[in-house]
Amino acid sequence: MSLAIDIRRLRFRYGGGPWVLDIPELTLERGTRAFLFGPSGSGKTTLLGVLAGVLEPHEGEVRVLGRDLASLSGAERDAFRAEHIGYVFQMFNLIPYLSVLDNIALPARMNAARRARLDGAGVKKTAALLADHLHIGDLLKTPVTELSVGQQQRVAACRALIGAPELIVADEPTSSLDFDRREAFLELLFAECERAGATLVFVSHDRTLEGMFSRKISLPDINRAAL
Amino acid sequence: MLSLDLALKSLRNRAFSTSLTVGSIALSVALLIGVENVRVGMRESFSNTISQTDLIVGAKGGTIQLLLYSVFGMGSPTNNLSWDTYREWAEHPAVEWTIPYGLGDSHRGFRVIGTNEDFYRHYRYRGGQEIALAEGRAGAEVFDVTLGADVATELGYRLGDEVEVTHGIGEVGFLNHDHLPFAVVGILKKTFTPVDRAVYVTLEGIEAIHFGWEDGAPPMPGEEHTHEEVLAMEEIEITQVTSFFVGAINRRDVLRLQREINDHEGEPMMAVIPGLALNEMWQGIGYAETGLRLVTIFVVLVGLLGMLVSLYTSLNERRREMAILRAVGAGPKRIVALLVMESACLAAAGAIGGLALVYVLLSVGQPIVEAQVGLFIPIRPPGSVELLFLGAVVTAGFLMGFVPALKAYRTALHDGLAVRV
Numbered sequence: 001m002s003l004a005i006d007i008r009r010l011r012f013r014y015g016g017g018p019w020v021l022d023i024p025e026l027t028l029e030r031g032t033r034a035f036l037f038g039p040s041g042s043g044k045t046t047l048l049g050v051l052a053g054v055l056e057p058h059e060g061e062v063r064v065l066g067r068d069l070a071s072l073s074g075a076e077r078d079a080f081r082a083e084h085i086g087y088v089f090q091m092f093n094l095i096p097y098l099s100v101l102d103n104i105a106l107p108a109r110m111n112a113a114r115r116a117r118l119d120g121a122g123v124k125k126t127a128a129l130l131a132d133h134l135h136i137g138d139l140l141k142t143p144v145t146e147l148s149v150g151q152q153q154r155v156a157a158c159r160a161l162i163g164a165p166e167l168i169v170a171d172e173p174t175s176s177l178d179f180d181r182r183e184a185f186l187e188l189l190f191a192e193c194e195r196a197g198a199t200l201v202f203v204s205h206d207r208t209l210e211g212m213f214s215r216k217i218s219l220p221d222i223n224r225a226a227l
Numbered sequence: 228m229l230s231l232d233l234a235l236k237s238l239r240n241r242a243f244s245t246s247l248t249v250g251s252i253a254l255s256v257a258l259l260i261g262v263e264n265v266r267v268g269m270r271e272s273f274s275n276t277i278s279q280t281d282l283i284v285g286a287k288g289g290t291i292q293l294l295l296y297s298v299f300g301m302g303s304p305t306n307n308l309s310w311d312t313y314r315e316w317a318e319h320p321a322v323e324w325t326i327p328y329g330l331g332d333s334h335r336g337f338r339v340i341g342t343n344e345d346f347y348r349h350y351r352y353r354g355g356q357e358i359a360l361a362e363g364r365a366g367a368e369v370f371d372v373t374l375g376a377d378v379a380t381e382l383g384y385r386l387g388d389e390v391e392v393t394h395g396i397g398e399v400g401f402l403n404h405d406h407l408p409f410a411v412v413g414i415l416k417k418t419f420t421p422v423d424r425a426v427y428v429t430l431e432g433i434e435a436i437h438f439g440w441e442d443g444a445p446p447m448p449g450e451e452h453t454h455e456e457v458l459a460m461e462e463i464e465i466t467q468v469t470s471f472f473v474g475a476i477n478r479r480d481v482l483r484l485q486r487e488i489n490d491h492e493g494e495p496m497m498a499v500i501p502g503l504a505l506n507e508m509w510q511g512i513g514y515a516e517t518g519l520r521l522v523t524i525f526v527v528l529v530g531l532l533g534m535l536v537s538l539y540t541s542l543n544e545r546r547r548e549m550a551i552l553r554a555v556g557a558g559p560k561r562i563v564a565l566l567v568m569e570s571a572c573l574a575a576a577g578a579i580g581g582l583a584l585v586y587v588l589l590s591v592g593q594p595i596v597e598a599q600v601g602l603f604i605p606i607r608p609p610g611s612v613e614l615l616f617l618g619a620v621v622t623a624g625f626l627m628g629f630v631p632a633l634k635a636y637r638t639a640l641h642d643g644l645a646v647r648v
Contacts, residue, residue, distance in 0.1 A: 073561070074558065079558075082556020083556070087555065089550075092551075093551065096548070097240030107555045110229060111556050121517055226288075
């Protein structure tokens with residue numbers, strides 16, 4: 001059970017539209033830092049939706065952390081995602097009416113298993129500690145609407161990391177940052193993933209960053225549905 | 228209660244639209260409860276027009292007619308009862324007190340009531356309040372007249388003014404008893420009941436102005452009694468009354484007494500229980516309040532629909548938020564719960580705000596309304612009707628929350644984690 005992701009003969013489409021994903025095979029070892037790249041429209045975000053259990057594939061098998069997602073009900077997939085997956089969006093990651101602290105703490109408040117993994121430190125303390133690690137410890141009380149984009153992405157990373165989920169999925173989280181900040185952000189993210197022993201799936205269309213990853217996956221190469 | 232916490236924070240974040248929505252619901256709820264309060268006040272003030280009177284007795288006729296001419300000064304009496312019959316019942320062992328009324332004359336549109344000191348002693352209105360004099364004294368002599376508060380203000384009478392009585396009860400009579408003017412000796416305090424709109428004289432006074440009218444027509448010129456002649460009479464014999472009020476010694480005897488009066492041999496007469504008759508009358512005019520209530524219920528619905536619109540239109544801006552919630556593990560059920568919770572909170576805040584508004588308005592407006600229109604609106608802790616209304620508003624808000632919630636649910640399922648802003 002050392003595979004974080006194990007995909008076989010996956011096919012997915014929206015409604016009755018054309019196939020968006022047709023992936024014969026994709027596997028990823030646990031603890032990998034994977035770089036998934038491809039041009040816009042190649043199905044990157046859709047693949048992440050399938051991995052997160054938000055989108056249901058029509059055919060094939062998707063195992064995440066050893067669990068066959070097709071065997072889970074919708075509610076079970078939601079709970080699975082809440083417990084095992086941390087997700088970072090490209091931008092607008094934060095819920096505007098929650099404080100920085102509340103945004104970070106949200107997954108732990110939503111899911112008991114994730115709360116249980118806080119080592120008894122308490123939600124607030126853990127959130128503050130993570131924020132310190134990502135150099136935003138002094139922003140916990142700042143309204144999220146006053147944060148810079150870089151700060152917002154780091155808050156999002158903290159939220160993905162809290163409660164040590166095994167899989168971190170990041171959908172172009174650095175595309176709105178300038179180059180120097182991208183590297184700094186990635187280094188912080190790597191350090192935290194390593195600390196937690198998490199697998200990282202990092203999606204981007206920008207290949208200048210790929211040197212920092214241990215595994216590179218070109219989506220157009222494995223996705224037969226890609227145009 | 229993470230969903231509740233999120234709902235409250237989300238509402239606080241949209242403070243302006245939230246307060247507008249809550250405000251409009253509060254206003255509509257205040258209207259609903261306010262109308263209910265006014266309705267109860269009207270009803271109580273109506274059924275308290277007269278109180279502590281067990282029976283009203285008059286010549287046989289319609290129940291409501293008897294009530295109308297005896298209590299409300301409306302409509303005309305059919306027949307009179309003889310004084311002897313009245314005395315017979317006044318001395319009945321079950322009867323504690325009576326108030327005789329002689330009706331049929333008027334003064335410039337106001338009813339003239341012939342009565343005696345029993346009126347001032349026993350008449351009660353609105354939960355047992357007594358008739359009180361604002362100035363002067365209660366009329367006791369033949370040509371004494373005591374005015375209801377409205378009569379005095381509207382006609383500008385003061386103590387000592389002369390008052391002429393018109394035969395009949397129209398606004399303009401042509402058969403005046405002007406040879407025998409009365410003098411104002413007292414003015415009653417305002418009661419906000421029909422008592423204010425009547426002119427009170429003695430039964431002897433009524434008899435005196437009708438000397439020579441025994442055949443129903445005015446006496447021939449020269450045959451009228453003069454003031455001096457009347458005053459010189461040692462005793463004026465009272466021959467009839469129109470109706471009388473009865474207070475029983477024991478309330479348990481009222482029904483039996485009523486039956487006895489209705490079965491009275493000799494003059495055809497009837498007794499009504501004022502509470503029952505007033506209720507019967509109110510039911511006749513009660514459909515108006517049903518209509519009023521219906522209107523206010525629609526106003527509340529409009530308020531809630533406003534909330535629905537505001538929640539629904541906010542959903543598009545909140546797709547991002549829903550995607551984030553989905554990503555951190557919120558199931559569609561939690562999205563639904565969040566929006567239903569928001570809607571229920573808005574409705575609950577509106578309901579409580581509306582209730583508070585009613586009490587604020589009542590405490591400010593109650594004395595003003597009472598002084599201006601004589602309607603006493605009681606201030607009470609919210610009763611079962613109010614709580615029922617509030618519960619219905621919150622429930623309706625809760626149910627309406629499912630409309631935007633299901634829309635958000637579908638959007639969330641469709642959008643997945645994709646960024647569609």
